[in-house]
Amino acid sequence: MVSGLPAHSEVIVIGGGPAGATAATLVAQHGRSVTLLERERFPRFHVGESLIPETFWVLERLGMLDRMRDSPFVEKHSVQFVNEKGILSEPFYFHDHKPQESSRTWQVVRSEFDEMMLRNAAAQGVDVHEGMRVREVLFDETSGTPRATGVRVQDESGGVCDITADVVVDASGQGSMIMSRLGLRAWDPELKKAAIWTYWKAADRGTGRDEGATIVMQLDDKQGWFWYIPLHDGTVSVGVVAGFDYLFKERTTKDPEAIYFEEVARCPGLQPKIAAAEVAAPIRVAKEYSYRSSTVSGDGWVLVGDAFGFLDPLYSSGLLLALKSGQLAADAVTAALAAGDTSAAKLGAWGPEYIRGLERMRRLVCEFYEGFNFGKFVQRHPHLKGHVTDLLIGDLFNDRVDEIVEPLNAMRREERSRLAGAAATPRG
Numbered sequence: 502m503v504s505g506l507p508a509h510s511e512v513i514v515i516g517g518g519p520a521g522a523t524a525a526t527l528v529a530q531h532g533r534s535v536t537l538l539e540r541e542r543f544p545r546f547h548v549g550e551s552l553i554p555e556t557f558w559v560l561e562r563l564g565m566l567d568r569m570r571d572s573p574f575v576e577k578h579s580v581q582f583v584n585e586k587g588i589l590s591e592p593f594y595f596h597d598h599k600p601q602e603s604s605r606t607w608q609v610v611r612s613e614f615d616e617m618m619l620r621n622a623a624a625q626g627v628d629v630h631e632g633m634r635v636r637e638v639l640f641d642e643t644s645g646t647p648r649a650t651g652v653r654v655q656d657e658s659g660g661v662c663d664i665t666a667d668v669v670v671d672a673s674g675q676g677s678m679i680m681s682r683l684g685l686r687a688w689d690p691e692l693k694k695a696a697i698w699t700y701w702k703a704a705d706r707g708t709g710r711d712e713g714a715t716i717v718m719q720l721d722d723k724q725g726w727f728w729y730i731p732l733h734d735g736t737v738s739v740g741v742v743a744g745f746d747y748l749f750k751e752r753t754t755k756d757p758e759a760i761y762f763e764e765v766a767r768c769p770g771l772q773p774k775i776a777a778a779e780v781a782a783p784i785r786v787a788k789e790y791s792y793r794s795s796t797v798s799g800d801g802w803v804l805v806g807d808a809f810g811f812l813d814p815l816y817s818s819g820l821l822l823a824l825k826s827g828q829l830a831a832d833a834v835t836a837a838l839a840a841g842d843t844s845a846a847k848l849g850a851w852g853p854e855y856i857r858g859l860e861r862m863r864r865l866v867c868e869f870y871e872g873f874n875f876g877k878f879v880q881r882h883p884h885l886k887g888h889v890t891d892l893l894i895g896d897l898f899n900d901r902v903d904e905i906v907e908p909l910n911a912m913r914r915e916e917r918s919r920l921a922g923a924a925a926t927p928r929g
């Protein structure tokens with residue numbers, strides 16, 4: 502047996518990361534019983550330190566803004582791009598685009614941020630249990646389509662028990678319990694990437710409003726890019742993202758550390774920044790991680806955050822998507838409980854709008870890997886600069902930004918015919 506756990510909870514949330522904490526808090530704000538089960542004890546390590554401005558509105562609903570304003574997290578005012586020659590293009594300052602408080606965001610040490618989110622959930626009535634691993638989601642399969650009815654949980658000493666629920670929210674991250682169990686995962690065929698990263702101390706930091714900028718730096722052959730994210734603990738998170746085959750198959754060494762330093766040597770923008778710095782943490786790897794579930798919900802269950810899908814981290818969209826899906830799912834769960842209808846349709850009513858937003862960000866990610874040049878695009882279509890910046894700040898959930906699609910298509914067509922023309926021209 503497992504002590505301290507209820508036999509029934511209206512809502513069970515699997516996982517206490519940002520998506521789970523968001524969904525749980527927003528449902529609990531309506532007085533519903535919410536039990537959150539997290540296998541780790543917080544604080545625990547997690548990658549993904551850079552927030553984007555549109556997280557502001559979810560943080561506001563969570564009652565997290567004062568905690569964030571009082572936190573030591575480094576303020577982030579822009580994203581900056583450094584090309585393959587090491588040249589910095591004009592930064593995207595969020596405040597220049599939208600002069601309001603939400604345009605300032607943060608670079609967070611995830612162990613600290615995630616713990617703040619989880620403690621905030623508990624303070625708002627969520628029954629939080631750490632050190633509790635969900636072993637399986639329980640389904641009633643008697644009626645044809647499986648309906649989630651609860652979970653089987655194991656505590657740290659091996660005790661096991663079942664808890665029933667009206668709704669199970671799967672926020673278990675990339676392992677995604679329900680997606681895996683029901684075989685719903687579709688890998689993104691265009692984004693077969695991998696990442697290798699670590700943390701440096703005494704690395705160069707900008708000053709003033711550039712101090713907390715996220716810098717995206719291309720490799721000299723444009724095969725991939727580095728992120729550069731300054732953190733308040735004195736370290737800078739520095740990681741390379743490139744094609745999986747390029748990083749792990751097409752070279753003699755298989756050692757991630759050796760590969761990482763080979764790529765550092767290929768990044769002209771990065772070298773001056775770490776000239777006097779040293780590595781302060783183990784080298785870590787994430788492989789082939791862009792995927793999406795074929796659906797956001799089923800009868801009695803709903804997926805949020807990475808448990809629904811994950812997009813390449815180029816524009817730091819992961820936490821925004823975790824918070825946003827947590828919020829949208831929480832509103833759907835609250836409405837479903839009020840209506841006494843926890844069907845797939847009711848719990849997933851937010852799915853199409855969310856996926857449209859995700860697709861907009863995905864398009865921008867794919868364009869970058871196709872060689873998209875922001876400067877050139879904005880020069881040619883100055884009136885669309887605002888839309889591009891909207892996407893970069895995470896304002897993805899409005900149809901207005903779709904005005905960039907046709908000009909993007911035209912630019913891509915042009916680039917393809919230029920490359921085809923160059924290939925067909927005999928060399929003199």
Ligand SMILES: Cc1cc2nc3c(=O)[nH]c(=O)nc-3n(C[C@H](O)[C@H](O)[C@H](O)COP(=O)(O)OP(=O)(O)OC[C@H]3O[C@@H](n4cnc5c(N)ncnc54)[C@H](O)[C@@H]3O)c2cc1C
Binds near residue numbers: 515548634675806
């Ligand atoms: C290389 C890389 C770089 C990234 N960079 C950025 C970035 O700069 N900015 C950004 O916004 N995002 C970034 N991300 C993405 C971001 O980290 C994720 O999108 C975000 O953590 C998703 O939050 P989540 O709550 O869905 O999942 P998680 O944060 O992974 O939380 C899931 C939780 O569920 C728990 N859990 C799992 N299984 C069980 C179980 N069986 N029982 C109980 N608990 C369980 C886990 O312990 C974990 O705490 C990056 C990701 C990668 C891979």
